[in-house]
Amino acid sequence: MRKILETIMAAEGAADPGKELAGVATLPVPESYRGVVVRADETSMFDGVPTREKDPRQSLRVQEVPTPELGPGEALVAVMASAINYNTVWTSIFEPLSTFTFLKRYGRLSALAKRHDLPYHVVGSDAAGIVLRVGPGVTRWTAGDEVVAHCLSVELEDAAGHDDTMLDPQQRIWGFETNFGGLAELAVVKANQLMPKPRHLTWEEAASPGLVNSTAYRQLVSHHGARMKQGDVVLIWGASGGLGGYATQLALNGGAIPVCVVSSPDKAELCRRMGAELVIDRSDFTFWKDERTQDTAQWRRFGERVRELTGGEDPDIVFEHPGRETFGVSVYVAKRGGTIVTCASTSGFLHQYDNRYLWMNLKRIVGSHFANYREAWEANRLVALGRIHPTVSRTYPLERTGQAAYEVHRNAHQGKVGVRCLAPADGLGVRDPELRARHEAEINRFRGR
Structure with a gap:
């Protein structure tokens, strides 16, 4: 692994980085590598502990694991950086179920898939790095x-x-429903997961948009999602977070009017720095009277606040991902004929809403899950062009992945939290400094928050 890193680092400042990097083809593949794992024999460690109190720092461990053989259509990547997503948090606290259930199911598919059914799960669904080998x-x-x-x-x-x-029945999320994920020194991916690294970004910046930017693109822009158009009013929950930060940028880039919902003045300021003008602090609203009863008066009050900001318009699109806590008000505030598009349920999977507001006002609920290769490629192209920017607020070394996941679990973060895997420091991997210089402020606007 040391020789691989030395070869990659030789590209820093080189006149021809590609020539230096091509040298990895001559290096032997390590027999093992360090990866962040959860262990099958520890899946009961949080039994009886409330979700909020489950601590990813206890379950996410860095350990040496054997390097798997490559199959047809696969690639082995030396991972310079990765990032934390909510699916890594769910994996680390074994909710809503242990991911070893996914690995066992996948392992029954074929002899090749059997590699994934192991007593440890190398996690992570983002990566930026260098191709080391490709399969047949x-x-x-x-x-x-x-x-x-x-x-x-x-x-x-x-x-x-x-x-x-x-819609493929064997569609899975890599590093969550498969093994050999991106929070590691090496990762195994299918070749059709790969896209060109944006040349003006560092490794940790390039690693951060993959899951969330692609998810937001399909959810908002694609014909499989809300089909956002110019002038649409788009209500965005968690608008400064890992997912919402890209939804806000995509809305602005596409000529829509984002209404950003956040939970603090600092997060509101981040939305304004992205260019959003309409911001609501959700801490002023309590949508549930108790565990079982939603407060419809608060729904109405929230809808009135949206209309105050928009000049009387209701949202054409509601960008949903908190789930249980907000879904009732989301259905309520969407305009007549509007769309509620949902991709997650970070506050709970069982949603309650008043169906009268849906059917009598001809609204639509659209389920959206990650993105296909075309959508992911288009979302990555916008990043590579400097139209959409990374939202990295801080980074951690691989050894502190548990702390990074803990902050996301506690919502003590802004934007995306990055993880350096092989990269020894932040700031490496930039190949187009001129493009970077034109967007330096936008690239760094989440830093240190």
């Missing part, structure tokens, strides 16, 4: 390519996946 049949990528990985793992052996790969 891979022609698009070669050793030395600088790449980012999106997290859709799909078999594509079923007809259902060939119109939209997200």
